Amino acid sequence: MTQTHDAQNDASTPAQVLVPLTTPEDVDTFLKEYPLAAVFKAGTCHKTMQGFGVLETFLQKHDLPVGFIRVVDWRPASNHVAERTGITHQSPQLILFQDGQPQFEVNNWDITPEALAPVFTAHVPVRDGVASAAQGGGIEPYRRLMRAYLDGQLSDWAFQDQYVTMFRDDASLRSQREFELLSRLFGDPDAYHGGLHQLGAPQERGDLRPRVAELLSELN
Incomplete structure (x- = not known):
């Protein structure tokens, strides 16, 4: 499974783990490899950009591997998440998993700092140091x-x-x-x-x- 990390992080600071999940097998492997993880489903408009931007601010300070699915391109992976969890597909969509089981979901414009803050505080460990900001899709x-x-x-x-x-x-x-x-x-x-x-x-x-x-x- 290919992992994309921010190469600019200091060696002493764990890099963000951002993994493309292109197939159902990728989804299962990712959730098995990372007991505490999240899946982010990316749609086709600026709602995805805003939602991931909110998530990214928490990833700078919290250690949470994230698998991302570009729904239009990798629909079998997206469908597999819905079938595995019973959670109706939306995009953008963020689902937090613990030991392969969904613990929390939030969708669309509801992906806000107010929605994520209590979840990260309660469930996601704080990282040592601050990870660099995620690199965007090209300016x-x-x-x-x-x-x-x-x-x-x-x-x-x-x-x-x-x-x-x-x-x-x-x-x-x-x-x-x-x-x-x-x-x-x-x-x-x-x-x-x-x-x-x-x-x-x-x-x-x-x-x-x-x-x-x-x-x-x-x-x-």
Whole structure:
């Protein structure tokens, strides 16, 4: 089973364990190998990015191996978790296991610090030291879009539409810091149920160009 660790951690600090679970066999092997572990099901939109960002803040301070399933790509693994636990599939979804048995689940927008804090406090050991933040799914597409806008290749409206669409469809496993930075410009796309036109004029949130330049600087 392939494990992905953060290579930037100090050798004295145990790395985060983040394991892709691509098959039902991977799921069973992972839960057998780690008596206390969690499975995170990743969906196809920014809810996954936000949910994992919340989880990642706890993983920096707590020692909990996490197996992740990209539901669209690895559906048999996702179905196996549902069959094994009896828990109805949702995404994003976080399930905590002890000795292979589900102990806690939380889904979608309910993956919040308030929901996770008591569970981690009660069940998950604190790690020695602080693990480095998880590496996201790549910031470069956002950087390219912002550079194109700042270079005058896109109007305010075109930039807003492309940025919000990119963010809405981003299901990367990002740190909480990355999520907060990327959501700063236009907020939560799900707030605009009637369509992206409900965002209003790009300048309604203040002068857009300086804010984009500031964000690009922070992402570099």
